[in-house]
Amino acid sequence: MTDTTAHAAADEPDAGALLDIYKRAATIVLTDEKLRAVIRSGRLSTPYYSPRGQEIISAAMAVNLRKDDYVVTIYRGMHDHLAKGVPLKDLWAEYAGKAAGSCKGKGGPMHITHPDVGVLVTTGIVGSGLPIANGLAWASKIRQEDRVTVTNFGDGASNIGAFHESLNMASLWKLPVIFLCQNNRYAEHTRYDKGTSIERISDRAVSYSMPGVTVNGNDAIEMWRAARDAVARARAGEGPTLIEANTFRFHGHHMGDSGEYMAKGELEAAMIRDPFVALRQLIVARGAASDADLTAMEDALRTEIDEAAAYAFAAKYPEPEEALEDVYASAVS
Amino acid sequence: MIKVTAAEAARMAIEEAMAADPTVIALGEEVADPEGGGIRKVTKGLSTRFGADRVKSTPISEQAIMGAAVGAAIAGMRPVAEIMLMNFMTLALDQLVNHAAKIRYMSGGATSVPLTVRTMTGAGRSLGGQHSDMVEAWLAHTPGLKVVVPSTPADYKGLLYSCIFDDDPCVFVENSIHLSARGDVPVGLHAIPLGKAHIVRPGADVTIISYGRPMDDVKKVAESLGEEGISVEVIDLRTISPLDEAAILNSVAKTKRAVIVHEAVRSFGVGAEIAARIHEHLFGELAAPVQRLGMPYTPVPFSSALEKTILWSPEKITAAIRKTLG
Numbered sequence: 001m002t003d004t005t006a007h008a009a010a011d012e013p014d015a016g017a018l019l020d021i022y023k024r025a026a027t028i029v030l031t032d033e034k035l036r037a038v039i040r041s042g043r044l045s046t047p048y049y050s051p052r053g054q055e056i057i058s059a060a061m062a063v064n065l066r067k068d069d070y071v072v073t074i075y076r077g078m079h080d081h082l083a084k085g086v087p088l089k090d091l092w093a094e095y096a097g098k099a100a101g102s103c104k105g106k107g108g109p110m111h112i113t114h115p116d117v118g119v120l121v122t123t124g125i126v127g128s129g130l131p132i133a134n135g136l137a138w139a140s141k142i143r144q145e146d147r148v149t150v151t152n153f154g155d156g157a158s159n160i161g162a163f164h165e166s167l168n169m170a171s172l173w174k175l176p177v178i179f180l181c182q183n184n185r186y187a188e189h190t191r192y193d194k195g196t197s198i199e200r201i202s203d204r205a206v207s208y209s210m211p212g213v214t215v216n217g218n219d220a221i222e223m224w225r226a227a228r229d230a231v232a233r234a235r236a237g238e239g240p241t242l243i244e245a246n247t248f249r250f251h252g253h254h255m256g257d258s259g260e261y262m263a264k265g266e267l268e269a270a271m272i273r274d275p276f277v278a279l280r281q282l283i284v285a286r287g288a289a290s291d292a293d294l295t296a297m298e299d300a301l302r303t304e305i306d307e308a309a310a311y312a313f314a315a316k317y318p319e320p321e322e323a324l325e326d327v328y329a330s331a332v333s
Numbered sequence: 334m335i336k337v338t339a340a341e342a343a344r345m346a347i348e349e350a351m352a353a354d355p356t357v358i359a360l361g362e363e364v365a366d367p368e369g370g371g372i373r374k375v376t377k378g379l380s381t382r383f384g385a386d387r388v389k390s391t392p393i394s395e396q397a398i399m400g401a402a403v404g405a406a407i408a409g410m411r412p413v414a415e416i417m418l419m420n421f422m423t424l425a426l427d428q429l430v431n432h433a434a435k436i437r438y439m440s441g442g443a444t445s446v447p448l449t450v451r452t453m454t455g456a457g458r459s460l461g462g463q464h465s466d467m468v469e470a471w472l473a474h475t476p477g478l479k480v481v482v483p484s485t486p487a488d489y490k491g492l493l494y495s496c497i498f499d500d501d502p503c504v505f506v507e508n509s510i511h512l513s514a515r516g517d518v519p520v521g522l523h524a525i526p527l528g529k530a531h532i533v534r535p536g537a538d539v540t541i542i543s544y545g546r547p548m549d550d551v552k553k554v555a556e557s558l559g560e561e562g563i564s565v566e567v568i569d570l571r572t573i574s575p576l577d578e579a580a581i582l583n584s585v586a587k588t589k590r591a592v593i594v595h596e597a598v599r600s601f602g603v604g605a606e607i608a609a610r611i612h613e614h615l616f617g618e619l620a621a622p623v624q625r626l627g628m629p630y631t632p633v634p635f636s637s638a639l640e641k642t643i644l645w646s647p648e649k650i651t652a653a654i655r656k657t658l659g
Contacts, residue, residue: 070408072404101441102441102443103439103440103441103443104441104442105441106438106439106440106441107439107440107441111439111440113436113439113440113441113443113444114443115443115444120407120408120444121404121407121432121436121444123431123432125427125431125432128400128427128428128431128432130400131396131397131399131400131401131403131404131428132400132401132403132404132407132428132432133404134397134400134401134404135400135401135402135403135404135405135406135407135408135412136404136405136407136408137404138389138401138404138405139404139405139408139409139410140408141386142358142386142387142410149404161396162396162397162400162427165392165394165396165397166396166397166400168392168394168397169391169392169394169397169401172392173389325442326437326438326440326441326442327437327438327476327477328437328477328479328501328575329437329442329445329447329499329500329501330499330500330501
């Protein structure tokens, strides 16, 4: 219903916020690079849905959130996890199926959970995070906390019944929740227009009497602004927002995706407009940091990621008995 | 003790839980007072007493109801969700089976889902194929869920109260005929442990294992056979999962004979699981093969004439018992 294009040019993140977004995005990009390398080499066997290309969305949202705000995400969620602050070692150890992982090796990449930083649910079922986010937000509302819940999902999820049930309920109950649709143009291997009957997913917000905005999720400033407005609205108790952040995934649906379902040149065109590179250029052009500063930041992150990976590979697997733990909270005869 | 219906007993459990603990909340279709306090009035008065934020009527959106309950539970609340009919659980199974049941395990214990789902079902009222099914076996087949089926008004109160304060997701299956049945219910705190069967009547000759509405007839048959000199031990499971295997095996080790009676379809049912466990542990000691009584492999028909033929009856229960006695 509203449009962000009317915002004044001064209405932008300051240099500190831009650098914060860049650091989070760099953590995601470099982790993705390393993960794909170790999976390709056979050193790590894990389902992995690369979020590369979508990192600006998570990073620009995360800098608008508090540590105690809740995030719900999906199997393509590594960017959301790292942006919100899941420690690299906990993430890597979980990917490796080790006891030291964030879920003791029992969840894996599709179910990363880290309550300390507000990452409460990661689901492998398309669209299922939205109803849960409502419940998290309802709990905050009952307790009169000003906590915000963000639920991330793809364009495909907007065709699931749960999307519609959830937006309706969130609007009726005026819940402090943000529905963040990362529209990467493909639902698994189905092109957007073949699976979705509406041009802009944000227009679906009209049916549920909530603001809906479409932004270029690959533009840090545009995305930051949309995130800030939605967070402010939720925090003030004014209710939910649907954000459609347009983007593109660089590595298909899953590792080894041949991409045969994509039009020729479509992926290459998206990669030329690499959102991470674009942010770097913006930061340098504005004098917020120099190329050398950013390279130094990346070098430090690369060391940290290498250490996290080494830690994960060296860590112990869970003991066999662990397979039977945590099924129930209270003992079962 | 006061004499009230099972519906009233369930209401007492929720009301006392809500009064005791501010994290107990309720949601479901029409559960708040402006919408009638639930189709069977189990939540009547609660939104008025505890406020509209804690007791919320929902749209007809089973996925959203179950999902909101899952989310609230993860955030530290104790939601009591009503899914109006057990057949409507099909619409919420993603949230129940993929999320509520598994989130504790998949997070390595970092989060848990202390939610209670109340639902209602039961054949015998000519409600046809989509409003009558007992599908407790589906749910019991899902690790992480607890499945509870009460059989008396007192148990409605005591078991529901325990479900609400249990730290795992519990499905509490109410029976649409039983909800109107009256019985003595304790006043004040009444909590019955989950996972423990109830030896309703001790006996020496044969063990009969049942739960839910068939318990009424099971008890009557046990009494009338007792007058004939046949001593029937009656076990009310109360909780389907986790199953109180020890109570079953202890009893059957003593009587050497077992009959299982449930309303649900016999094939692949709870009775099959119990029979298998008895055979695994007591095969050499049994005096007769275990008997199972359940619905034939068919949907529930509408006509009362047909519906009667597929359900248990005192005659069928008696015949099954006599079969084990040779």
